[in-house]
Structures are given as structure tokens and as C-alpha cells.
Amino acid sequence: MTTAALEVAHLSKRFGGLPATKDVSLSVMPGERRLIIGPNGAGKTTLFNLITGDLTADAGSVRLFGQELMGMPTQQRVHLGLARTYQILTLFPRERLLHNVVLSLLGLDRRRWNPWSILTANRDLYANAHTSLERVGLGEAAERIVVETSYGERRRLELAMALAQKPKLLLLDEPLAGLSQAERQTVRALLDAIPRDVTIVMIEHDMDTALAFAERITVLHYGEVIVEGTRAEVVADPRTREVYLGD
Amino acid sequence: MTRGGILALTLCAVLLLAVPWIIGNEFYVNMASQVLIYALFALSINMMLGYGGMVSLGHAGYLGIAGYACILATIAGYDQLTAAIFAIAFSTAAAAFFGVLSLRAPGLGFIMITLALGQIVWGIAYRANDLTGGDNGIRHPARPMPFGFDIRDAPSFYYFTLVVFLIALFFIWRFSRSPFGASLTGARDQPRRMRMLGHNVWLIRWLTFVMAGFWASVAGVLYVYYNLFLSPHAISLQQSAEILLMAILGGASTLTGPIVGAAIITLVKNVVSTYVERWNTLLGVIFVVVIMFMPHGLVPGCTQAWRRWQNRRKRRKATAVSEPAQ
Numbered sequence: 384m385t386t387a388a389l390e391v392a393h394l395s396k397r398f399g400g401l402p403a404t405k406d407v408s409l410s411v412m413p414g415e416r417r418l419i420i421g422p423n424g425a426g427k428t429t430l431f432n433l434i435t436g437d438l439t440a441d442a443g444s445v446r447l448f449g450q451e452l453m454g455m456p457t458q459q460r461v462h463l464g465l466a467r468t469y470q471i472l473t474l475f476p477r478e479r480l481l482h483n484v485v486l487s488l489l490g491l492d493r494r495r496w497n498p499w500s501i502l503t504a505n506r507d508l509y510a511n512a513h514t515s516l517e518r519v520g521l522g523e524a525a526e527r528i529v530v531e532t533s534y535g536e537r538r539r540l541e542l543a544m545a546l547a548q549k550p551k552l553l554l555l556d557e558p559l560a561g562l563s564q565a566e567r568q569t570v571r572a573l574l575d576a577i578p579r580d581v582t583i584v585m586i587e588h589d590m591d592t593a594l595a596f597a598e599r600i601t602v603l604h605y606g607e608v609i610v611e612g613t614r615a616e617v618v619a620d621p622r623t624r625e626v627y628l629g630d
Numbered sequence: 631m632t633r634g635g636i637l638a639l640t641l642c643a644v645l646l647l648a649v650p651w652i653i654g655n656e657f658y659v660n661m662a663s664q665v666l667i668y669a670l671f672a673l674s675i676n677m678m679l680g681y682g683g684m685v686s687l688g689h690a691g692y693l694g695i696a697g698y699a700c701i702l703a704t705i706a707g708y709d710q711l712t713a714a715i716f717a718i719a720f721s722t723a724a725a726a727f728f729g730v731l732s733l734r735a736p737g738l739g740f741i742m743i744t745l746a747l748g749q750i751v752w753g754i755a756y757r758a759n760d761l762t763g764g765d766n767g768i769r770h771p772a773r774p775m776p777f778g779f780d781i782r783d784a785p786s787f788y789y790f791t792l793v794v795f796l797i798a799l800f801f802i803w804r805f806s807r808s809p810f811g812a813s814l815t816g817a818r819d820q821p822r823r824m825r826m827l828g829h830n831v832w833l834i835r836w837l838t839f840v841m842a843g844f845w846a847s848v849a850g851v852l853y854v855y856y857n858l859f860l861s862p863h864a865i866s867l868q869q870s871a872e873i874l875l876m877a878i879l880g881g882a883s884t885l886t887g888p889i890v891g892a893a894i895i896t897l898v899k900n901v902v903s904t905y906v907e908r909w910n911t912l913l914g915v916i917f918v919v920v921i922m923f924m925p926h927g928l929v930p931g932c933t934q935a936w937r938r939w940q941n942r943r944k945r946r947k948a949t950a951v952s953e954p955a956q
Contacts, residue, residue, distance in 0.1 A: 435826060461828035473823040475816060486816045489809055490828030498810035498841070499801075505809065544827070 386449040388413045388552050388582035389434070394443030396433055396606075403429040405606040407443070411552075411599075414579040418597030419586045422626060426606040427586045428470060431554050435467055436460050447552060462491060464551030468541040468558055470586070474529050480540055481525040484512035487544040515547035516540075519573055535566035542573060546581075553577070555585040559592055567592060594618070602626070646792060650785035659784040660856075665896045666788075666795040667852045672876035672888030673802050674845035679874070680883035681811055682838045683818035685741050688728070688748025689873050692843050694755050694865035696721035696850035698762055701770045701860060710774035718847045725843020729836045748870050756862040767861025770854050781855075791852055798845055803885055805841070814838055879920055881927025890928055 389411040396404040403426045411417045419427050432438040434445050436457035445452040452460050475483050485508050489495040494505065503509070516525050519539040524532060529540070538558065545553055558574065559567050571592050577583065587593040594600075600617040602610040604626045610617050617623050645652075649662050671689065678684040700717035704710060732743045755762045762768055773781050781790045805811050817824045817831045824831050854860055872895060880891025895913065903909040924931025 437822065437826075456830075457825040458828050458830050461826060467826060469823075473820055473826075475819055475823075477819075482812070486812060486824070486829075487827050489813060490824070492809075494809045495813050495829065496810055496837075498805045498808045498837075500809065501804070501807045502809045502812050503807070548828070 385413060387411060387446070388415065388448060389584065390444075390446040390449075391430075391434070392444045392446075394430070394433055394445065395441050396429060396438060397441055403606050404433060404440070407603075407606070407608055409601055409608060409611065411582055411584055413448075413582055415582055415599060416597045417582075417584045418593050418600045419584060419603060420588075420590075420593070420600060421603035424605075425603040427603055428556055429606070430603070431467060431556055431584075431586070434554065435465065458490070461548070465554070466545040466548050466550035466552070467554035468545050468556055470556040470560060472534075472537050472541060474537060474540060474544075476529045479526055479528055480516060480521060480532065480536075480543075481509065481512050483529065483540060484515050484544055484547050485509060487547045488512055488515075491548055512547065515543045518546065519543045520569065535562050535569075538562060538566070538570065539573070542570070546577070550581060552582045552584070555583060555587070557586055557588065559587060559589045571596070650788055656784045659788050661897070661900055663784070663788045663791045663856055664900070665893045666791045667849055667856060668873070668876060668896050669889040669892035670795055670798050670849040670852065671846055671873045672880070672892040673798065673885075674842045674849060675873050676877040676882055676888045677802065677805065677838055677842040677845070679877050680887070681806060681814045681818065682835060684835065684839070685874070686732075686744040686842075687741055687867065687870050687874065688744035688746070688751070689842075689846055690865040690867075690869035691728070691748040691751040692721050692725060692846035693850035693853055693869065694751045694860075694862075695724050696847035697854045697860040697864070698755060698768070700851050700854050701768055702761065704771055714774070714851050717851055718844065721847035721850065722840060722844045725847070726836075726840050728843070729839035733832060733835055733839065745867070745870075748865075749867065752862055752865050752867070755865060763861070765862060767859055767863075770858045770860070773855050773858065787856065791856070794848065794852060798848060799885075802845065806885055810834070810837075875917065879917060879927060881924075881929035881931070884927070884929045887927050887929040894928075 387410040389409075391407055391409050394404055394407045395402070407426075407430060409417075419430070421427055429438065433440045434452070436452065436455060440453065443453075447460065447463055447465060450463060452463075475486065478486075485502070488508055488511055492508070494500070494508075513522065513525055516522050519542050521536060521539055521543060524536060529537065532540070538561070542555075542558065545555075555574075559570055562570060567589065574583075574585075574596060585593065585597065587596075594614055597614065599611070599613055601608055602617060602623050609626065610620045610623050612620070650659050653659055653662065671693070675686060675689045678686055696717045699720045700713050703713035703716050708716070728744070728747050731747065732740050735743060756764060758764070773787065775781070776790060779786065779790070781787045813824070813829055813834050817829065817834050821831045824834075853864070857864075876891035876895050877888040878891070879894060880889065881887030894916070898909055898913050898916065902912060906912055920928055920931070924934075
């Protein structure tokens with residue numbers, strides 16, 4: 384059997400008395416597209432934060448291609464091939480789009496420790512960043528400041544920053560949130576174009592896109608996994624209808 | 631670099647070199663040396679403040695550690711160069727240790743720990759009578775003779791300080807434009823995101839803390855060479871606060887801001903104080919006025935005002951051209 388790209392086992396997290404993640408286990412195969420759904424407060428983003436190390440889990444384990452991540456600082460997990468986008472945009476608002484991507488590239492580049500060379504003289508970094516922006520259709524906007532761009536462009540910038548790192552596992556936290564219908568189409572096409580050597584776990588509320596995109600679906604409710612299976616299985620499951628689709 | 635930039639840079643260099651000739655008066659030449667020394671202090675604190683968003687209230691501590699170390703090593707019989715290197719290395723090592731302690735806490739906690747550490751250095755200088763001479767201070771035997779040059783008189787000491795200052799300025803300028811500098815400003819604005827991009831935010835901040843401590847130590851040794859004397863008064867909380875104010879007044883996060891701030895505060899302190907008794911009040915008024923009208927400090931404020939003025943002139947010209955056509 385091949386090792387799972389992401390193996391979460393018995394993961395738990397409490398905020399005070401409130402359990403946010405209760406004994407969550409899930410396993411995502413390499414190249415898989417996994418969708419995580421669940422009502423507001425189901426603990427979807429908390430799960431992401433536990434996987435990235437933004438939050439420390441109380442118990443359980445997270446393995447990335449067999450390697451235990453628990454107790455490892457966030458930046459080290461990133462060096463192992465983990466990347467994410469944020470539901471609430473987390474960018475460098477006063478910088479150019481190009482600089483945002485350069486910071487992303489620097490994160491995995493040893494040159495980030497160099498206090499002596501001139502950053503802009505590192506042409507290859509900028510060329511690379513430009514390619515990443517072109518990939519999400521922002522080549523023309525590379526020189527603009529983030530605050531001067533539209534919300535849709537910023538969403539795509541988030542994606543460009545994550546993809547620039549060539550991650551093995553990509554966590555997408557509502558990549559379509561707040562986008563217009565036309566913008567959704569663009570981002571959807573971008574997601575479809577991501578090669579299969581990138582494993583993707585996505586939280587998304589837009590059911591049309593999400594269901595079309597994902598092969599397997601995990602339903603979270605009050606911090607627990609209640610249903611998991613293929614698209615058809617999950618949609619057909621009465622528990623899904625009960626907690627999520629309403630009925 | 632633009633032609634205007636090269637011109638401005640050349641003009642600055644010529645002016646800096648010509649200071650002793652322009653001024654002539656020894657008192658004011660010494661003042662210029664003092665401005666450069668304080669400018670280096672302000673530049674070093676600004677590496678943390680402006681680029682890293684870390685407010686330190688203990689920066690005078692490095693003046694104390696490097697200064698006393700330099701004096702004591704010289705008195706102990708070491709030659710000046712060895713004493714200076716030892717002093718700077720020792721003080722930088724202290725910065726490395728202080729950094730570990732200070733970076734335990736973010737924001738306000740950081741300020742309070744740096745404040746406490748600065749006060750501890752001050753307290754030791756004050757209490758350790760046998761070593762530091764306590765309240766009476768301690769004398770440095772003599773200025774060094776770098777490469778055989780005599781720097782005892784005011785103009786040659788000014789040139790010595792200028793050389794050290796320019797070397798430091800060059801390094802700090804490169805720092806501010808470097809990949810490391812970009813990581814530092816990134817960590818200032820979005821620490822969480824930076825971690826998620828693979829950056830070790832703690833280490834970035836700590837290294838900055840150490841580098842700032844290094845340049846402050848260099849300034850501390852210059853301070854001792856200039857005054858040939860060090861007492862706890864020179865490393866009090868007020869000194870730390872003044873260095874911080876220099877950077878803020880001139881404009882943190884710009885390279886030239888701290889230099890301008892250091893010049894203004896040093897001149898008001900030393901020159902205006904001979905005419906105005908309440909110079910401290912005057913300094914306060916200057917500070918309040920600048921911050922009210924230019925919240926980001928003098929240099930960014932003036933740059934912005936200059937741009938606005940130029941835009942307005944351009945627009946006026948444009949309307950003047952288009953009007954006859956109507």
C-alpha cells in the first residue's frame with residue numbers, strides 16, 4: 384500500500400471547555416482531491432490550523448507522506464511540502480503582487496538569510512515569481528500594489544503564492560469565497576489545472592464547484608467526522624442531508 | 631540609480647567631507663562627530679524598529695556594555711584594537727543573550743523586557759564601584775591611533791568617525807534592501823503568513839536583534855573615544871528613549887530618517903541649550919508638532935509634501951496649456 388499524502392489520526396483540540404476537533408481521523412492519498420464540508424463552526428478551519436501547526440493539537444497525530452508533523456514548527460512543515468491559502472486573505476497589502484510571490488519563494492530559498500545582497504538583483508526569483516503570477520492570470524498586474532487590486536485578484540494571488548512553492552500537499556480554505564460567478568469560473572479552471580502531483584484538501588461552500596472538483600468528501604459536524612466517502616456516497620447518506628444540506 | 635540620486639549622493643559626500651572646513655570652529659566640528667555617533671545609534675535601533683517593528687527601550691545598554699568593556703580592557707593593558715574588538719564582540723554576545731530573553735514576549739512584553747535589561751546594565755554600572763567607578767564614571771586612557779593616524783584633534787576625529795559611520799551606513803543600506811531585510815519586513819507585517827511560507831520568524835527577529843546590537847556596540851566604542859569618559863548617566867533610560875525618539879522623529883523604516891532625527895535632537899540638545907534654558911521643552915514641542923503633521927516622521931513627511939507640491943505644479947502647468955485651446 385502506498386503511504387498516504389496526509390494521514391490524520393485521532394486528532395483532538397479543545398478551546399477551554401469547547402471541543403473544536405474531536406478524535407478526527409482521515410487519510411488522503413497522493414494526488415487525491417479531497418473536499419471537507421460541514422456547517423459553520425464544524426471545525427474545518429481549525430483542522431487546517433492543526434495540520435499547519437498554527438494551533439497545537441491536544442492529542443493525535445498528523446503525518447505528511449509518513450512523516451510525523453506533531454511538535455514541528457509551522458515553517459518546518461512548509462519545508463516538507465505543505466502549503467495553504469487562507470479564508471481571510473493574509474497578504475502583504477502595501478507591497479507589489481510580485482513582491483508577495485517573491486516572499487513566498489524566499490521562504491524555501493536559502494538566500495532568505497542573506498543580509499548583504501540586493502533582493503531585486505536576484506533576477507531568477509523575480510522571473511520565477513512572474514511565471515507564478517502569469518499562471519493565475521495576474522502577469523499584467525505584477526507591478527501593482529495589493530491594496531489597489533480587486534478581491535478576486537487577491538484570491539488568485541493567494542493561490543499563486545501557494546503554488547509558487549510547488550507544494551506536495553495544498554490546503555485550500557474556501558478559495559471561492561466572496562467571488563463573482565465569472566471569477567469563480569476562472570479560479571475553478573485554475574484549480575483544475577493544478578497537476579496531479581499536488582494533493583489537494585479543500586474547504587468550500589460552493590457545492591457545484593466543490594462536488595465537481597473532489598473525488599472524496601469528508602463531512603465534519605461539531606468537530607467530528609460523521610460521513611466520509613465518494614461523492615455519490617456522501618450525497619446519498621441521510622446524515623449528510625440531516626446536518627448539512629438540511630431537509 | 632537615477633541621475634538625480636547620484637547628484638544628491640555626491641553632494642552629500644562632498645558636504646560631509648567639507649564639514650571641518652565649512653564650520654572651522656572646533657566646538658561645532660565636535661558636534662558633527664557627535665551627530666554621526668548618535669546617527670549610528672539611531673540607525674542600529676531602526677533596524678529593529680523600522681524594518682522589524684520591534685520597539686526597544688534598552689538600546690543604551692550596548693553603549694554601556696561595549697563602552698565599559700573597551701575602557702576596562704584598555705586599562706588592563708590590552709592595545710586599543712584588541713580592546714575595541716573585545717568590547718564589540720562581548721557586547722554583541724550580550725545582545726544575543728538579551729535577544730533570547732526579549733523575544734520570549736511579543737509587543738508590549740518585548741518593550742518591557744528590553745527596558746528592564748537596559749536598567750540592569752545601568753544598575754550594574756552604577757553599583758559596581760570597583761569596576762566602573764560607580765556614579766563618578768571612569769576615564770578612557772586615550773584615543774587610539776588607527777593605522778598610525780593621530781585622531782586627537784577635532785577634525786581628524788571627525789574624519790575617523792565619518793569613515794566608521796559610512797561603512798556602517800553602507801552595510802545597513804544593503805541590509806535594508808536584502809532578501810533578509812524583505813523577510814524582516816514581511817515578519818513585521820504578517821508573522822503568521824511568513825511562517826506559513828516557510829520563514830523562521832523567531833530567528834529572523836533574533837538575528838536582527840543581534841545585528842542591531844552589533845552596530846550599537848560600534849557606536850558605543852566611538853562614544854567612548856569621543857568623550858574619553860563613561861558614567862552611568864550616559865546609559866540611563868533617558869538615553870535609550872532619546873535614541874528611539876531620533877529614529878521616530880526622522881522617520882523609522884527609512885534609511886535617512888534616523889540620521890536626520892539624530893542631527894536635530896543632538897543639535898537642539900547641545901547648541902540651542904546654550905541660548906534657551908528650557909531646551910527640553912523645545913524638543914518636546916518639536917516632537918509633538920512633527921508627529922501631528924507628519925505621523926510617519928520628518929523624512930517620509932517631507933518626501934510626501936514634496937511629491938504633492940510637484941503634482942500640483944504639474945497639474946497647474948497642464949491646465950495652463952489646455953486653457954488656450956478652449
